[in-house]
Amino acid sequence: MPKLVKNGQLGDDTTVVVTDASMLTDAVVESADFVVSLDLYNQLLSEAPEKAAKAGLLLNGDQDPASVKQLVKQVSLICIEFPVFTDGRGFSLARMIRDHFDYTGELRATGAFIQDQLFFLKRCGFSSFVVADETKLESAIQSLNDFTDCYQAAADEPQPLYRRR
Amino acid sequence: MYVYDEHDHQIIRERVAQFRRQTDRFLAGELKNEEFLPLRLQNGLYVQRLAPMLRIAVPYGMLNSKQLRKLAHICRHYDKGYCHVTTRQNIQLNWPQLEEVPDILAELAEVEMHAVQTSGNCIRNTTTDQFAGVAPDESIDPRPYCEIIRQWSTFHPEFAFLPRKFKIAVCGSEEDRAAIHFHDIGLQLVRNDKGAIGFQVLVGGGLGRTPVIGSVIREFLPEQDLLTYLEAILRIYNLQGRRDNKYKARIKILVKAMGPAAFAEIVEKEWAQISETPTLLTEKEINRAKSYFTAPPYQTLDEASAQQQLNEQAASEKAFSNWLSRNVCGHQISGYRAVTLSLKPTGVAPGDITDKQLEQIADFADRYSFGEVRATHEQNIVLADVPAAQLYALWQELRPAGFATANIGTLNDMICCPGGDFCSLANAKSIPIAEAIQREFDDLDYLYDLGDIDLNISGCMNACGHHHIGHIGILGVDKKGEEFYQVQLGGNAGKQAALGKVLGPSFGADEMPSVVRKVIDVFVANRIDGETFSETYLRVGIEPFKERVYAKAS
Numbered sequence: 001m002p003k004l005v006k007n008g009q010l011g012d013d014t015t016v017v018v019t020d021a022s023m024l025t026d027a028v029v030e031s032a033d034f035v036v037s038l039d040l041y042n043q044l045l046s047e048a049p050e051k052a053a054k055a056g057l058l059l060n061g062d063q064d065p066a067s068v069k070q071l072v073k074q075v076s077l078i079c080i081e082f083p084v085f086t087d088g089r090g091f092s093l094a095r096m097i098r099d100h101f102d103y104t105g106e107l108r109a110t111g112a113f114i115q116d117q118l119f120f121l122k123r124c125g126f127s128s129f130v131v132a133d134e135t136k137l138e139s140a141i142q143s144l145n146d147f148t149d150c151y152q153a154a155a156d157e158p159q160p161l162y163r164r165r
Numbered sequence: 166m167y168v169y170d171e172h173d174h175q176i177i178r179e180r181v182a183q184f185r186r187q188t189d190r191f192l193a194g195e196l197k198n199e200e201f202l203p204l205r206l207q208n209g210l211y212v213q214r215l216a217p218m219l220r221i222a223v224p225y226g227m228l229n230s231k232q233l234r235k236l237a238h239i240c241r242h243y244d245k246g247y248c249h250v251t252t253r254q255n256i257q258l259n260w261p262q263l264e265e266v267p268d269i270l271a272e273l274a275e276v277e278m279h280a281v282q283t284s285g286n287c288i289r290n291t292t293t294d295q296f297a298g299v300a301p302d303e304s305i306d307p308r309p310y311c312e313i314i315r316q317w318s319t320f321h322p323e324f325a326f327l328p329r330k331f332k333i334a335v336c337g338s339e340e341d342r343a344a345i346h347f348h349d350i351g352l353q354l355v356r357n358d359k360g361a362i363g364f365q366v367l368v369g370g371g372l373g374r375t376p377v378i379g380s381v382i383r384e385f386l387p388e389q390d391l392l393t394y395l396e397a398i399l400r401i402y403n404l405q406g407r408r409d410n411k412y413k414a415r416i417k418i419l420v421k422a423m424g425p426a427a428f429a430e431i432v433e434k435e436w437a438q439i440s441e442t443p444t445l446l447t448e449k450e451i452n453r454a455k456s457y458f459t460a461p462p463y464q465t466l467d468e469a470s471a472q473q474q475l476n477e478q479a480a481s482e483k484a485f486s487n488w489l490s491r492n493v494c495g496h497q498i499s500g501y502r503a504v505t506l507s508l509k510p511t512g513v514a515p516g517d518i519t520d521k522q523l524e525q526i527a528d529f530a531d532r533y534s535f536g537e538v539r540a541t542h543e544q545n546i547v548l549a550d551v552p553a554a555q556l557y558a559l560w561q562e563l564r565p566a567g568f569a570t571a572n573i574g575t576l577n578d579m580i581c582c583p584g585g586d587f588c589s590l591a592n593a594k595s596i597p598i599a600e601a602i603q604r605e606f607d608d609l610d611y612l613y614d615l616g617d618i619d620l621n622i623s624g625c626m627n628a629c630g631h632h633h634i635g636h637i638g639i640l641g642v643d644k645k646g647e648e649f650y651q652v653q654l655g656g657n658a659g660k661q662a663a664l665g666k667v668l669g670p671s672f673g674a675d676e677m678p679s680v681v682r683k684v685i686d687v688f689v690a691n692r693i694d695g696e697t698f699s700e701t702y703l704r705v706g707i708e709p710f711k712e713r714v715y716a717k718a719s
Contacts, residue, residue, distance in 0.1 A: 061404075086326055092403045093404070099442075148179065153442065
């Protein structure tokens with residue numbers, strides 16, 4: 001099972017990715033540990049709001065950030081999936097969700113990102129990370145703290161270095 | 166010059182440790198090749214035709230003598246005793262060993278240097294005028310702003326995986342020596358009618374496969390808004406720039422597709438949301454940055470008597486006179502001059518420099534120019550603060566060291582990429598073409614008579630040799646495995662920004678000296694009253710050149 005690094009702690013990644021409404025069994029809904037695409041989320045909102053209330057949101061960078069602006073207040077888990085690790089849209093999407101939309105819930109990085117991006121992901125506001133390869137966990141956790149100081153303001157540090165030095 | 170404090174040191178030390186660990190993981194097979202690739206690129210490390218190539222950052226071209234001596238040591242100890250000055254004012258090593266790169270970075274860190282973001286799809290080294298701070302036509306010194314941009318862009322967490330590379334240049338003078346029209350973002354320092362400092366912002370310029378002249382998207386951006394505005398531009402680009410095709414991924418394609426006005430509008434909209442965040446620059450920070458670029462302890466010198474002495478020395482020694490008129494230029498401070506050391510003597514790859522020469526330059530810098538030099542995007546070295554009265558003594562020392570070739574700004578001072586001799590992207594060699602042209606035009610008096618001509622050579626479409634913006638541009642192309650060269654005319658890197666036009670079908674390498682000779686002959690035949698090449702070209706157009714170059718032998 002993929003592992004989840006959250007607040008520096010280690011756990012299993014149990015979240016179900018629901019790609020189709022038929023996957024929403026009672027057990028899945030009750031667990032309140034599932035994510036759906038933006039389209040499916042909007043569908044649930046109109047057809048089964050009680051299910052939408054328990055869902056998390058799965059984004060991948062294709063969405064216009066403005067289209068999730070209203071939704072972030074209703075969810076407590078947003079996953080941003082990296083289709084390939086070189087696709088950096090998720091970094092900007094995360095910052096907009098944190099900085100512009102004031103999202104305070106869990107923001108999880110999933111997909112093809114690599115451990116060497118963990119520090120930047122954390123700075124952009126991601127609070128949890130799915131690590132597929134268990135053997136790399138220790139090394140990955142180390143990468144979360146590659147740097148102790150930074151020049152820019154970001155989601156983790158609102159003050160740029162020049163306001164702190 | 167900027168001096169690191171404990172924060173800067175800490176960040177660069179941690180980078181060295183991070184890259185050492187990444188290299189170890191790669192060598193141990195724990196990091197896949199395709200994953201290591203962007204990581205090593207963001208540390209300036211390419212794997213080239215013959216060996217890895219390491220590009221060392223020289224922020225906006227500034228180097229001190231201590232750094233030059235360290236570079237000399239690195240060239241000697243880790244490489245084959247020479248390095249290369251690039252068209253982004255950086256330094257390249259051609260033969261380092263992958264396993265030793267972390268050690269090289271550790272050595273660089275000791276002298277406040279690094280290789281951060283000198284390659285890869287991230288924000289690259291910010292470039293500027295090599296005469297920044299001393300140019301008589303300068304209104305505002307661009308270097309403090311370059312340093313502010315350097316710090317902001319260094320390990321910016323959001324912009325390390327952009328669709329493509331991203332280059333920023335800043336100009337603070339009347340003449341544009343930083344080619345700001347051909348950068349992803351070009352910044353022209355200006356004052357508004359109230360005297361406040363700000364920037365005219367250009368976006369979407371670039372060379373490469375699709376050369377584009379940048380568009381102005383804002384006439385005046387107050388200086389304190391610099392970083393928030395850059396952040397807005399980069400965020401829009403990061404989210405909307407194309408990622409499906411490497412050749413359409415630069416910001417110029419996005420700006421072209423949307424139109425500059427529409428692009429400006431969404432940038433302004435994004436900016437409105439972040440303009441008041443703490444990333445807004447403080448007056449304290451701008452002043453802190455400026456405090457590192459204050460005037461060195463200039464002496465009060467007698468300009469008139471120094472000039473008279475120079476006139477006398479020039480009158481009695483023609484070689485000195487030539488050097489004085491080509492390689493020496495004016496200065497903001499009376500009694501001082503800026504001197505360009507030519508790295509283009511015939512027979513040496515343009516921009517190449519040996520370990521011993523680096524040490525010699527360090528000594529010249531210490532004795533003649535307050536211990537500092539600048540690397541230029543034309544691949545030369547500048548001593549920016551030389552007392553006029555010491556020029557003759559300096560010249561006598563530069564000659565045996567090989568730096569006094571009096572060819573700056575001439576046809577033989579060509580910009581030239583490493584080309585097929587080194588680069589794995591190149592379609593054709595460029596260094597031998599440069600040398601063949603230099604040999605064809607070996608008569609210095611003739612060269613001087615021709616005046617300022619930018620001749621730029623790239624070994625492939627990626628245009629590292631800026632062939633689109635040379636008055637004469639040469640592009641290496643591959644035709645069924647053979648190397649050919651296309652000629653372009655009429656490019657201009659400065660304020661009269663223009664892209665060259667293709668003259669016609671390409672030529673073999675051995676034809677190139679005579680082709681350039683014919684182009685020059687047409688210029689000379691059509692030239693009126695001491696016109697420059699580019700003035701004549703603008704007046705007569707490309708046709709006479711075409712006719713002559715492609716005339717059938719009769």
